Amino acid sequence: MPARIDTSRLIAAGIAASIEHFDELPSTQDWARQRAADAECPLPLLVIADRQSAGRGRQGNSWWTGEGSLAFSLLFDPGATNGSRRIEPRLALAVGVAIVDSVAPRIPSQPVGLHWPNDIYAGAGKLAGILVEVLPDGRHILGVGLNSNSLTADAPAELRGQIATLRDLTGRPHDHTQLLIDVLKGIAIRLRQLVAEDSAILDAFDAMCRQHGQTLTLYVGDRAVTGRCAGIGPDGALLLDTPNGRERFLAGTLRPPSRQAKSATEPR
Numbered sequence: 613m614p615a616r617i618d619t620s621r622l623i624a625a626g627i628a629a630s631i632e633h634f635d636e637l638p639s640t641q642d643w644a645r646q647r648a649a650d651a652e653c654p655l656p657l658l659v660i661a662d663r664q665s666a667g668r669g670r671q672g673n674s675w676w677t678g679e680g681s682l683a684f685s686l687l688f689d690p691g692a693t694n695g696s697r698r699i700e701p702r703l704a705l706a707v708g709v710a711i712v713d714s715v716a717p718r719i720p721s722q723p724v725g726l727h728w729p730n731d732i733y734a735g736a737g738k739l740a741g742i743l744v745e746v747l748p749d750g751r752h753i754l755g756v757g758l759n760s761n762s763l764t765a766d767a768p769a770e771l772r773g774q775i776a777t778l779r780d781l782t783g784r785p786h787d788h789t790q791l792l793i794d795v796l797k798g799i800a801i802r803l804r805q806l807v808a809e810d811s812a813i814l815d816a817f818d819a820m821c822r823q824h825g826q827t828l829t830l831y832v833g834d835r836a837v838t839g840r841c842a843g844i845g846p847d848g849a850l851l852l853d854t855p856n857g858r859e860r861f862l863a864g865t866l867r868p869p870s871r872q873a874k875s876a877t878e879p880r
């Protein structure tokens with residue numbers, strides 16, 4: 613089973629205009645940001661690192677890139693494909709749907725789905741995280757960390773009970789290159805659906821949400837809102853049934869009781 617990324621297969625699959633593959637980087641996200649300064653760089657640019665020494669998660673958290681993890685960033689111009697620069701905040705959810713599409717068939721024994729706003733869970737643990745950053749000129753850097761061929765046993769102790777890896781859940785390593793091709797092709801398809809406001813993607817947010825019925829506490833600025841999760845709306849909003857009725861949120865930070873949703877990216 614080829615554990616290492618085979619760049620020639622990626623090129624043959626036509627999934628990006630330029631591909632840069634490193635044994636190690638501090639962060640693919642930061643490398644893509646530096647490359648964005650080169651106006652000649654053909655987009656989309658795919659940056660992959662077999663190891664990251666300073667992977668970044670959302671909200672300033674660090675991201676553990678275990679040996680065998682998949683870590684990549686895609687620098688692209690949404691305006692180049694859809695004429696609009698305003699596809700946030702559903703972008704991360706659409707990417708999450710694409711990851712679920714690709715990963716779920718590989719783990720038939722476990723439920724795989726989304727945790728709003730942009731985590732992928734398999735079984736009881738966080739399998740993947742998504743980081744979307746928008747440059748001042750509107751280009752996007754989409755970062756994905758997927759615990760693919762890594763082992764939970766290798767993770768820092770504080771993460772072990774919070775994360776899941778594809779390899780642990782299936783008992784075998786997976787073809788990294790094919791997994792990456794599947795995820796990137798899936799992302800392209802799901803983003804096209806998003807731009808078209810296709811119900812296939814808008815309905816998938818809710819259908820893949822694994823927080824239905826859970827009591828969640830969301831922090832929005834200074835406000836803490838606790839409610840029962842009623843899923844994810846077609847606009848990407850988290851729906852909470854609160855004592856005030858159903859409320860919808862396009863942003864915010866979830867805290868315990870759904871602590872798992874965040875702790876896989878907490879500082880080491």
Ligand code: BTN
Nearest residue numbers: 639641667668669670741755757
């Ligand atoms: C999160 O769940 O907090 C998002 C994690 C995103 C991690 C990926 S790994 C590839 C890319 N490079 C980074 O430094 N971060 C993203």
